[in-house]
Amino acid sequence: xxxxxxxxxxxxxxxxxxxxxxxxxxxxxxxxxxxxxxxxxxxxxxxxxxxxxxxxxxxxxxxxxxxxxxxxxxxxxxxxxxxxxxxxxxxxxxxxxxxxxxxxxxxxxxxxxxxxxxxxxxxxxxxxxxxxxxxxxxxxxxxxxxxxxxxxxxxxxxxxxxxxxxxxxxxxxxxxxxxxxxxxxxxxxxxxxxxxxxxxxxxxxxxxxxxxxxxxxxxxxxxxxxxxxxxxxxxxxxxxxxxxxxxxxxxxxxxxxxxxxxxxxxxxxxxxxxxxxxxxxxxxxxxxxxxxxxxxxxxxxxxxxxxxxxxxxxxxxxxxxxxxxxxxxxxxxxxxxxxxxxxxxxxxxxxxxxxxxxxxxxxxxxxxxxxxxxxxxxxxxxxxxxxxxxxxxxxxxxxxxxxxxxxxxxxxxxxxxxxxxxxxxxxxxxxxxxxxxxxxxxxxxxxxxxxxxxxxxxxxxxxxxxxxxxxxxxxxxxxxxxxxxxxxxxxxxxxxxxxxxxxxxxxxxxxxxxxxxxxxxxxxxxxxxxxxxxxxxxxxxxxxxxxxxxxxxxxxxxxxxxxxxxxxxxxxxxxxxxxxxxxxxxxxxxxxxxxxxxxxxxxxxxxxxxxxxxxxxxxxxxxxxxxxxxxxxxxxxxxxxxxxxxxxxxxxxxxxxxxxxxxxxxxxxxxxxxxxxxxxxxxxxxxxxxxxxxxxxxxxxxxxxxxxxxxxxxxxxxxxxxxxxxxxxxxxxxx
Ligand code: C2G
Numbered sequence: 201x202x203x204x205x206x207x208x209x210x211x212x213x214x215x216x217x218x219x220x221x222x223x224x225x226x227x228x229x230x231x232x233x234x235x236x237x238x239x240x241x242x243x244x245x246x247x248x249x250x251x252x253x254x255x256x257x258x259x260x261x262x263x264x265x266x267x268x269x270x271x272x273x274x275x276x277x278x279x280x281x282x283x284x285x286x287x288x289x290x291x292x293x294x295x296x297x298x299x300x301x302x303x304x305x306x307x308x309x310x311x312x313x314x315x316x317x318x319x320x321x322x323x324x325x326x327x328x329x330x331x332x333x334x335x336x337x338x339x340x341x342x343x344x345x346x347x348x349x350x351x352x353x354x355x356x357x358x359x360x361x362x363x364x365x366x367x368x369x370x371x372x373x374x375x376x377x378x379x380x381x382x383x384x385x386x387x388x389x390x391x392x393x394x395x396x397x398x399x400x401x402x403x404x405x406x407x408x409x410x411x412x413x414x415x416x417x418x419x420x421x422x423x424x425x426x427x428x429x430x431x432x433x434x435x436x437x438x439x440x441x442x443x444x445x446x447x448x449x450x451x452x453x454x455x456x457x458x459x460x461x462x463x464x465x466x467x468x469x470x471x472x473x474x475x476x477x478x479x480x481x482x483x484x485x486x487x488x489x490x491x492x493x494x495x496x497x498x499x500x501x502x503x504x505x506x507x508x509x510x511x512x513x514x515x516x517x518x519x520x521x522x523x524x525x526x527x528x529x530x531x532x533x534x535x536x537x538x539x540x541x542x543x544x545x546x547x548x549x550x551x552x553x554x555x556x557x558x559x560x561x562x563x564x565x566x567x568x569x570x571x572x573x574x575x576x577x578x579x580x581x582x583x584x585x586x587x588x589x590x591x592x593x594x595x596x597x598x599x600x601x602x603x604x605x606x607x608x609x610x611x612x613x614x615x616x617x618x619x620x621x622x623x624x625x626x627x628x629x630x631x632x633x634x635x636x637x638x639x640x641x642x643x644x645x646x647x648x649x650x651x652x653x654x655x656x657x658x659x660x661x662x663x664x665x666x667x668x669x670x671x672x673x674x675x676x677x678x679x680x681x682x683x684x685x686x687x688x689x690x691x692x693x694x695x696x697x698x699x700x701x702x703x704x705x706x707x708x709x710x711x712x713x714x715x716x717x718x719x720x721x722x723x724x725x726x727x728x729x730x731x732x733x734x735x736x737x738x739x740x741x742x743x744x745x746x747x748x749x750x751x752x753x754x755x756x757x758x759x760x761x762x763x764x765x766x767x768x769x770x771x772x773x774x775x776x777x778x779x780x781x782x783x784x785x786x787x788x789x790x791x792x793x794x795x796x797x798x799x800x801x802x803x804x805x806x807x808x809x810x811x812x813x814x815x816x817x818x819x820x821x822x823x824x825x826x827x828x829x830x831x832x833x834x835x836x837x838x839x840x841x842x843x844x845x846x847x848x849x850x851x852x853x854x855x856x857x858x859x860x861x862x863x864x865x866x867x868x869x870x871x872x873x874x875x876x877x878x879x880x881x882x883x884x885x886x887x888x889x890x891x892x893x894x895x896x897x898x899x900x901x902x903x904x905x906x907x908x909x910x911x912x913x914x915x916x917x918x919x920x921x922x923x924x925x926x927x928x929x930x931x932x933x934x935x
Contacts, residue, residue, distance in 0.1 A: 242314060347405050461686045588923065600927075645688060699911070721918035752792060776885075830849075843875055
């Protein structure tokens with residue numbers, strides 16, 4: 201039995217690869233109960249080079265010419281064929297001119313020769329038995345359509361189908377929850393259910409080709425419908441007398457795109473366009489259903505020869521009802537949304553403040569000499585913002601008015617400074633009126649930047665772990681990360697970079713124009729080169745109560761994307777037995793424990809006060825760098841900064857494989873390029889600390905090479921360079 205798999209493809213070679221790999225790993229061989237002799241899947245890969253046509257070209261990325269596109273696809277098929285000799289035959293069909301998913305599918309329908317057609321979107325994938333299961337049912341009852349289940353996933357094939365990742369927050373949504381009535385269909389409940397859920401998807405359905413290519417009534421996709429061609433197509437199929445069965449154990453994995461910027465799914469295209477298309481499409485379907493009502497027959501016939509197996513069903517009335525329902529439900533949903541919005545308005549002051557900002561504050565003039573500083577969402581007085589501020593204060597003094605976002609009003613800040621709490625009404629006031637906004641994180645998605653204001657994004661680290669558009673799957677709490685970040689970064693006037701590696705990476709991973717990146721080095725590292733560094737270190741030691749005769753280890757790990765309570769609230773379990781550590785190292789060392797600012801869990805140091813110091817709430821990590829003799833981290837960017845001190849760095853990477861392969865991936869090879877050893881157990885860490893001189897010697901060449909590449913801009917004058925370029929530069933002058 202030949203199954204023609206009609207696969208439209210227009211963009212995202214990584215999606216296509218996953219789809220084809222899933223077919224290559226599918227089982228088309230096994231015959232069950234002797235019913236299935238031979239399944240012959242043929243993939244009709246019908247393509248249009250949208251990358252080539254895409255007008256937008258993103259910084260750091262390129263689009264393909266038709267020629268290049270063809271080459272890439274052919275190479276992919278060739279490589280997969282080498283890797284998986286059993287992969288179904290793939291027939292590439294390159295089309296010319298503008299195509300829609302509907303027209304690509306119609307080309308596939310016209311080319312098909314097999315008994316059944318299976319529509320498969322090239323950004324989805326199947327499980328190894330998905331198609332076979334449908335085929336078995338189809339053969340048994342000679343069905344016109346066999347429907348399987350559809351599950352949605354955010355993850356690529358290897359994670360969702362092979363590794364079975366189990367994060368505590370399983371983001372996969374519910375499936376259709378079919379009850380398997382495949383061999384005993386007594387009523388039309390399944391189809392009615394689909395209609396009621398507005399599920400008109402053609403996916404995971406094995407459809408008899410004759411049933412589409414009927415003599416009396418050929419069914420094609422409406423090529424004028426760009427976004428939802430399935431609706432009209434399925435309504436037409438549903439309204440015919442069809443032998444329809446289901447198999448809930450056959451599961452098709454529909455992938456939700458986490459990147460609506462570079463690789464939007466059709467449903468993620470511009471909302472207004474989507475709304476109109478959908479409306480038009482439903483209108484058409486409704487009109488069609490109404491027109492055909494005259495030929496509606498309510499009788500349910502029994503398919504000859506298969507009386508006990510299935511029924512032939514006719515659903516014209518259900519179709520018309522469903523379409524009317526859609527309108528009703530949409531209206532109700534809209535009303536509910538309005539009510540929720542009004543509710544939110546009173547529940548969360550932010551909504552109210554946003555309105556006040558929009559209608560009052562934003563009407564007041566921008567104050568050109570007001571500078572707003574915000575570090576880690578107001579959690580502390582730190583990072584590059586602090587050093588830019590202190591430079592301005594020393595060198596420009598009263599020329600500017602300084603406002604700091606700090607949630608704790610007792611935070612000690614030098615100079616005459618106005619303090620505001622993050623997202624308080626005063627924050628809205630100052631963020632709306634200030635001429636300069638210096639921030640080291642992302643501002644809220646809804647933040648409205650005034651045209652006259654200058655936004656300086658300092659960012660908060662040289663990237664080791666992959667960021668935004670360089671990431672495949674998102675395991676963190678917010679799946680809208682890429683879209684959010686894209687919108688947020690469009691509002692930045694300057695982005696500070698610590699080295700040429702960061703500049704290149706930011707351009708690509710943020711899709712951010714290189715001209716706006718200023719490679720000044722990080723102001724936060726100026727302190728590491730300060731003449732009075734040792735005096736400052738002594739003062740910090742005194743403040744923390746660290747005994748002067750002890751050497752200091754700083755342990756500063758990062759956060760894990762998949763261990764969270766909610767956005768910005770991450771979990772952390774310390775992988776050190778502090779008592780044991782104290783026994784082994786306590787005579788010579790004390791340890792400073794510093795969790796990432798996203799971590800909500802607190803570290804328990806009770807009973808070990810003279811050895812372990814919890815410095816997670818200490819304002820500025822740079823001050824902790826200068827008091828420490830050894831830094832232990834994992835995948836945090838802290839080591840890029842710490843390396844400026846040329847002191848030993850150890851990498852305690854107990855979950856290395858997971859972090860590298862699943863959660864993030866790295867820009868540089870941790871095995872070969874970082875300036876210290878990768879250690880996987882507590883004992884290895886203890887050993888390394890005991891023999892730290894050997895480590896220093898062993899890693900000396902690597903350390904030198906590392907600094908040459910990543911620390912070559914830093915010299916203690918980064919803040920000065922930023923102020924000169926941003927505050928004294930042309931953009932600042934204009935103000
Ligand atoms: N940090 C800290 N304490 C930690 C970890 C990090 O104070 N235990 C601070 C450091 O200044 C570090 C910054 O937060 O450089 C960023 O932390 P990362 O661990 O690197 O993680 P993330 O916030 O995800 O930023 O380009 C850099 C990346 O964006 C990483």
